Amino acid sequence: MQSFPLERDGLVPVYVQIRKRLLDRITSGDLKAGDLMPSEQEISGTLGVSRMTARQAVKSLCDWGIAYSMRGKGTFVSPVKLEKNFRQAQSFTEEMNALGFRPSSQVFALKAERAPTEVAEALKAGRNSEVIRLDRLRLANSKPMGIECAYLLHSMCPGLIHVFDPQASLYETLWKQFGLSIAVADEIVEVGLPSAAAASLLRISRNKPVFLFTRVSYARRGHSMQAVEYVKSTYRGDRYKIANRLTRAKLKLAGISV
Amino acid sequence: MQSFPLERDGLVPVYVQIRKRLLDRITSGDLKAGDLMPSEQEISGTLGVSRMTARQAVKSLCDWGIAYSMRGKGTFVSPVKLEKNFRQAQSFTEEMNALGFRPSSQVFALKAERAPTEVAEALKAGRNSEVIRLDRLRLANSKPMGIECAYLLHSMCPGLIHVFDPQASLYETLWKQFGLSIAVADEIVEVGLPSAAAASLLRISRNKPVFLFTRVSYARRGHSMQAVEYVKSTYRGDRYKIANRLTRAKLKLAGISV
DNA sequence: CAGTGGTCTAGACCACAGT
DNA sequence: CTGTGGTCTAGACCACTGT
CATH class of the missing domain: 1.10.10.10 (Winged helix-like DNA-binding domain superfamily/Winged helix DNA-binding domain)
Structure with missing residues (x-):
C-alpha cells in the first residue's frame, strides 16, 4: 500500500x-x-x-x-481482465491535443441537481437520483467549437464539484480522483440548427447546420459496464467532422427516425 | 416499520x-x-x-x-421495473420493420467512367482508372431519405453494369457475383446544406441541414484490405440519425476541419 | 493459535434540503 | 432551524481459515 x-x-x-x-x-x-x-x-x-x-x-x-x-x-x-495500459477514452481535451489545437473551456454551470427523467433512464438510475451537471463551452485555439451539457452520476464521483478544475479534462479527473476509466460510449448523432442561445455562444447564425450529439459513457466495472455520464452536445458544423471506422455489424446500426 | x-x-x-x-x-x-x-x-x-x-x-x-x-x-x-426495461440498440432492419418502412431505390446513373482525382486517391488506384458510377436515390415507404453516389473500381467487379439489379443490394451483388465481401469502411461525417439538385431530389428546402457522408469501403483480400468503393452521400437530417458505439480507438478517429 | 472478513455499536461532523 | 443521507471513528464480538 x-x-x-x-x-x-x-x-x-x-x-x-x-x-x-x-x-x-x-x-x-x-x-x-x-x-x-x-x-x-x-x-x-x-x-x-x-x-x-x-x-x-x-x-x-x-x-x-x-x-x-x-x-x-x-x-x-478477481480474475477479470482489466486492461493494462489503461488509456482514457478520448475526451475533447485529448482530442484537441492530439490534433495540435490548444483546448480550453468556459464552465457556465457546475452544480448538483436531480436527474431529469431522460438522463435517469439513460444512466439506468432511479428517477431523481443525484447528478452533477456540468455545462461547458469548448474552444480550440480560443475559437468556439461546441457546447456540452454533461450529467454525471454523483454516486460514482462524490466530491467532483469540489475537486474539478474547470480547465482540466473531465475524463482525466474521473480517473485520477475516482478511478473511473471511460471505456466505451454509445452515441447518437443528429444534425439540426442551433437554438438562439447556442448560436450566440458558438458565434454562428441560427441557419448554420450543427451536429447534435447524445452520448452515454460507460466505465468498466468488473465484468460489466457502469453508465457514468450523459452528455448532450451541440457542435459547429463548419469546424467539426466525424471519422468512423465501420465494421459490417456497425453499418447496420445506422438508423432511421421519422 | x-x-x-x-x-x-x-x-x-x-x-x-x-x-x-x-x-x-x-x-x-x-x-x-x-x-x-x-x-x-x-x-x-x-x-x-x-x-x-x-x-x-x-x-x-x-x-x-x-x-x-x-x-x-x-x-x-425506485421506479425501475426489472422486467420491462430496456431499450436495445436497434439495427437498421429492425428499426425499419418496427416503423413499417419499405425500402426502395431509384437509380439515375449506372455507367463506366474515368475516376475523378479525389476518387482515385481514396481508392489508391492510378489516375484515370476505370470506375463504375452508381447514383441512387434511397427511399423508405417511397419517401426520399438520401442520395448516394458510389464509385466502384471496375477492375474489382468487371461486368457489374450488366448484372446489377437496380432494386437489389449492392453489397449482396458484389458478394454473389464477384466474391467481394465488404468488411470495413472508413467514413467521414459532416453536416451541411443540400445543393439545389439534392434538395430537389430529397424534396426539402435548401436551408434544411443534411448529413454529408464520404465513405471508402474495403473488401478482405487475403490478409490485407482492398479498397473497392468510394461513396458520397447526402441524407435528410430530419429523417436520419447515426448510432455509434465508440471505443477508445474509435474516439481517436474523430477529427477537426477548420 | 493468530489473522481474516462479517457484523454491530454509539457516538460524531458534515453538506444539503426544506421550513 | 430540523431532518436527511454521507462519511468516519475506535472500539467490539463473531465465524471461519490456516498453522
Missing part, C-alpha cells in the same frame, strides 16, 4: 482515495488476478483510518466485481 | 432482517415507486439498532437498484 498521506480535506472521501490506490495497484500489474489484497486491518493501520473506512473501500471493489472476499482467508483480486 | 423484535441470535444478520422487512413493504404495495422510505434514524430508533446497521440495510437496497437516496431528502423506492 502506498503510504503517502491521504487528503483529509473532505473534498474526496477517504474511502474513494483508498479504492483508487487499490485500483492503481491492480491496473499497474502490482496486484494480479488471484492475488491477496491487503487486509482491512493492514489498510487501517498503514493509512491511519478506521477499519470501517478501509472496509468501505474494499467492499466497493467487491461490489464492482473487481475483488472477492472469503471469510477467514482474505480478499483477492 | 413493523416493530416486532428482531432475532438477535446471530443466525441471520440484523441488517438482512431489516432489509427483508423493507422489501416486504415494497412487494406488498405498502411502499410504492417514488415513496419515501423510513429514514435511517427512524429505523435505528424504532428497531433499536445502531444507525450504521440500519444504513447497511438501506444501502444494500440502493446497490440492488430497488431504492435510491438523495442527500438531505431521504431514500425513495
Whole structure:
C-alpha cells in the first residue's frame, strides 16, 4: 500500500482515495488476478483510518466485481481482465491535443441537481437520483467549437464539484480522483440548427447546420459496464467532422427516425 | 416499520432482517415507486439498532437498484421495473420493420467512367482508372431519405453494369457475383446544406441541414484490405440519425476541419 | 493459535434540503 | 432551524481459515 498521506480535506472521501490506490495497484500489474489484497486491518493501520473506512473501500471493489472476499482467508483480486495500459477514452481535451489545437473551456454551470427523467433512464438510475451537471463551452485555439451539457452520476464521483478544475479534462479527473476509466460510449448523432442561445455562444447564425450529439459513457466495472455520464452536445458544423471506422455489424446500426 | 423484535441470535444478520422487512413493504404495495422510505434514524430508533446497521440495510437496497437516496431528502423506492426495461440498440432492419418502412431505390446513373482525382486517391488506384458510377436515390415507404453516389473500381467487379439489379443490394451483388465481401469502411461525417439538385431530389428546402457522408469501403483480400468503393452521400437530417458505439480507438478517429 | 472478513455499536461532523 | 443521507471513528464480538 502506498503510504503517502491521504487528503483529509473532505473534498474526496477517504474511502474513494483508498479504492483508487487499490485500483492503481491492480491496473499497474502490482496486484494480479488471484492475488491477496491487503487486509482491512493492514489498510487501517498503514493509512491511519478506521477499519470501517478501509472496509468501505474494499467492499466497493467487491461490489464492482473487481475483488472477492472469503471469510477467514482474505480478499483477492478477481480474475477479470482489466486492461493494462489503461488509456482514457478520448475526451475533447485529448482530442484537441492530439490534433495540435490548444483546448480550453468556459464552465457556465457546475452544480448538483436531480436527474431529469431522460438522463435517469439513460444512466439506468432511479428517477431523481443525484447528478452533477456540468455545462461547458469548448474552444480550440480560443475559437468556439461546441457546447456540452454533461450529467454525471454523483454516486460514482462524490466530491467532483469540489475537486474539478474547470480547465482540466473531465475524463482525466474521473480517473485520477475516482478511478473511473471511460471505456466505451454509445452515441447518437443528429444534425439540426442551433437554438438562439447556442448560436450566440458558438458565434454562428441560427441557419448554420450543427451536429447534435447524445452520448452515454460507460466505465468498466468488473465484468460489466457502469453508465457514468450523459452528455448532450451541440457542435459547429463548419469546424467539426466525424471519422468512423465501420465494421459490417456497425453499418447496420445506422438508423432511421421519422 | 413493523416493530416486532428482531432475532438477535446471530443466525441471520440484523441488517438482512431489516432489509427483508423493507422489501416486504415494497412487494406488498405498502411502499410504492417514488415513496419515501423510513429514514435511517427512524429505523435505528424504532428497531433499536445502531444507525450504521440500519444504513447497511438501506444501502444494500440502493446497490440492488430497488431504492435510491438523495442527500438531505431521504431514500425513495425506485421506479425501475426489472422486467420491462430496456431499450436495445436497434439495427437498421429492425428499426425499419418496427416503423413499417419499405425500402426502395431509384437509380439515375449506372455507367463506366474515368475516376475523378479525389476518387482515385481514396481508392489508391492510378489516375484515370476505370470506375463504375452508381447514383441512387434511397427511399423508405417511397419517401426520399438520401442520395448516394458510389464509385466502384471496375477492375474489382468487371461486368457489374450488366448484372446489377437496380432494386437489389449492392453489397449482396458484389458478394454473389464477384466474391467481394465488404468488411470495413472508413467514413467521414459532416453536416451541411443540400445543393439545389439534392434538395430537389430529397424534396426539402435548401436551408434544411443534411448529413454529408464520404465513405471508402474495403473488401478482405487475403490478409490485407482492398479498397473497392468510394461513396458520397447526402441524407435528410430530419429523417436520419447515426448510432455509434465508440471505443477508445474509435474516439481517436474523430477529427477537426477548420 | 493468530489473522481474516462479517457484523454491530454509539457516538460524531458534515453538506444539503426544506421550513 | 430540523431532518436527511454521507462519511468516519475506535472500539467490539463473531465465524471461519490456516498453522
